[in-house]
Amino acid sequence: MSDNERKHVYRIAYDAANRELEHIMGAFEELRTHQDRIEGLLSALEPEVAAGSAVGTAVFRPLTFQVSGFTLTTQFTAVWPELKQ
Numbered sequence: 001m002s003d004n005e006r007k008h009v010y011r012i013a014y015d016a017a018n019r020e021l022e023h024i025m026g027a028f029e030e031l032r033t034h035q036d037r038i039e040g041l042l043s044a045l046e047p048e049v050a051a052g053s054a055v056g057t058a059v060f061r062p063l064t065f066q067v068s069g070f071t072l073t074t075q076f077t078a079v080w081p082e083l084k085q
Contacts, residue, residue, distance in 0.1 A: 027069065
């Protein structure tokens with residue numbers, strides 16, 4: 001294999017890896033956005049949970065979801081058993 005052919009093969013591999021990395025970074029940003037929204041919601045609900053809301057009793061457990069093949073687990077979520085379906 002000549003030097004030019006080798007460089008061409010490396011360039012193709014580099015371009016493919018770069019596209020994959022861009023996809024991963026996009027998915028990571030999407031996960032970060034979801035995490036920020038969930039944490040904001042939990043922060044807003046925290047006073048209600050601490051005050052013993054009339055809605056129900058809070059149970060804390062991890063919240064896990066997937067986006068673009070990646071799994072994100074938040075620190076906690078509040079679940080009111082009375083509202084579960």
